[in-house]
Amino acid sequence: MTTVQYVPGLENVIAAESRISAIDVEAHSIVVMGYDLSEVSLKASYEEVAHLLLFGHLPNELELRNFSRQLEDNRSLPREVYDWLRLMPSSIKPMDQLRIAIPMLAVFDPEVEDNSHEANIRKATRLIAKLPILIAHGYRIARGRELVSPDPSLPHAQNFLYMITGKKANDFEGKVFETSMNLYVEHELAASTFAARVVASTFCDIYGAAAAAVSALKGPLHGRANEKAMEMLLQIGQVDNSERWIRASLERSERIMGFGHRVYRRGLDPRADIMKGFLKDLGERIGQTKWYEMTVRIEELMRNERNLYPNVDYYVGPVYYLLGIPIELDTAVFAAARMAGWAAHAIEQHGNNRIFRPRALYTGLRGLRYTPLEQRS
Numbered sequence: 001m002t003t004v005q006y007v008p009g010l011e012n013v014i015a016a017e018s019r020i021s022a023i024d025v026e027a028h029s030i031v032v033m034g035y036d037l038s039e040v041s042l043k044a045s046y047e048e049v050a051h052l053l054l055f056g057h058l059p060n061e062l063e064l065r066n067f068s069r070q071l072e073d074n075r076s077l078p079r080e081v082y083d084w085l086r087l088m089p090s091s092i093k094p095m096d097q098l099r100i101a102i103p104m105l106a107v108f109d110p111e112v113e114d115n116s117h118e119a120n121i122r123k124a125t126r127l128i129a130k131l132p133i134l135i136a137h138g139y140r141i142a143r144g145r146e147l148v149s150p151d152p153s154l155p156h157a158q159n160f161l162y163m164i165t166g167k168k169a170n171d172f173e174g175k176v177f178e179t180s181m182n183l184y185v186e187h188e189l190a191a192s193t194f195a196a197r198v199v200a201s202t203f204c205d206i207y208g209a210a211a212a213a214v215s216a217l218k219g220p221l222h223g224r225a226n227e228k229a230m231e232m233l234l235q236i237g238q239v240d241n242s243e244r245w246i247r248a249s250l251e252r253s254e255r256i257m258g259f260g261h262r263v264y265r266r267g268l269d270p271r272a273d274i275m276k277g278f279l280k281d282l283g284e285r286i287g288q289t290k291w292y293e294m295t296v297r298i299e300e301l302m303r304n305e306r307n308l309y310p311n312v313d314y315y316v317g318p319v320y321y322l323l324g325i326p327i328e329l330d331t332a333v334f335a336a337a338r339m340a341g342w343a344a345h346a347i348e349q350h351g352n353n354r355i356f357r358p359r360a361l362y363t364g365l366r367g368l369r370y371t372p373l374e375q376r377s
């Protein structure tokens with residue numbers, strides 16, 4: 001056997017060839033299908049970005065109309081999924097609803113076993129359309145609130161926000177939310193995307209890849225950092241309390257959620273820049289500037305003390321809070337946005353596949369002899 005070096009956490013290991021996205025740390029940019037995500041996130045609709053990921057190009061007017069129509073037509077769930085949502089305890093968490101309900105959606109998809117490129121695109125479109133319904137309705141059912149039906153006049157992101165909050169956002173708030181979804185849509189081989197590709201590499205269907213990805217995203221080191229960052233800010237409570245709170249937390253060797261990143265390491269995540277600007281603007285518009293002041297103060301402290309920079313989740317947490325999104329939905333919203341990226345990767349994996357099957361460096365014992373049960377102490 002050829003020996004290869006063991007790299008914990010596969011840091012800097014190239015594990016796949018991909019035409020979907022690249023992180024260019026030096027240029028401070030994320031390239032998605034050839035475009036700079038920072039620019040596209042601000043200028044394009046979520047539908048355009050999702051189309052770019054699934055079809056490899058930005059849609060023309062007709063393509064966009066058709067794609068948007070398909071998303072609208074799929075804004076529904078099977079009755080059995082609603083029945084199941086109602087049977088679950090009210091304490092169920094949105095990410096647990098998602099990781100159970102995605103395989104349920106597979107059961108009701110007649111194309112589940114068809115892994116052809118065309119069927120994969122259709123299934124991906126259905127998943128992108130249905131995840132927001134699942135999240136918004138699942139949350140409202142669990143918390144005993146009335147369901148908000150999708151509004152066909154609203155675009156994908158704005159409708160999602162409306163179904164969560166029950167209120168029509170103004171244009172600026174809608175734009176902020178849509179941009180956040182665009183920024184979340186794709187980020188190379190993050191743990192969840194890698195999980196999706198590993199599952200797809202067995203030729204399991206796209207629903208299986210999405211369920212694996214959702215489970216990976218649930219962890220606080222990955223997607224749940226947005227919820228954790230906002231919970232931290234609420235605990236700190238006041239701007240003047242920030243320094244004392246963070247120092248005490250660092251002294252206890254705790255991680256400050258929303259800081260650090262495997263790829264950016266010692267530099268700012270370009271997505272965080274954009275969300276930071278929105279936090280400032282949104283706070284000023286609604287007269288709640290303390291979250292921005294607090295985040296900036298902590299950012300400075302973390303840079304000076306630990307040379308650590310915020311990632312996108314650090315600023316998304318308070319932005320979603322100001323938009324009226326319940327904190328416990330933050331990671332699920334991230335999942336709904338990333339669905340297009342996961343799908344693009346699963347489809348790419350199916351199109352040029354070799355099963356993932358790495359090796360482990362065995363550090364256990366050898367040569368032990370079996371002892372019968374009655375002789376064991």
Ligand SMILES: CC(C)(COP(=O)(O)OP(=O)(O)OC[C@H]1O[C@@H](n2cnc3c(N)ncnc32)[C@H](O)[C@@H]1OP(=O)(O)O)[C@@H](O)C(=O)NCCC(=O)NCCS
Pocket residue numbers: 009220221222223225254255256257258259260261262263306308311312313
């Ligand atoms: C993102 C993350 C998982 C990357 O992990 P990683 O690449 O394995 O980095 P490491 O865990 O090796 O961290 C390197 C060093 O920075 C420190 N560090 C990293 N993130 C930190 C954080 N958020 N708070 C405090 N210290 C942190 C580690 O303790 C470690 O210090 P050491 O070398 O003295 O032991 C990590 O930075 C983290 O846990 N961040 C908080 C969760 C988060 O925001 N996740 C969202 C990512 S988009």
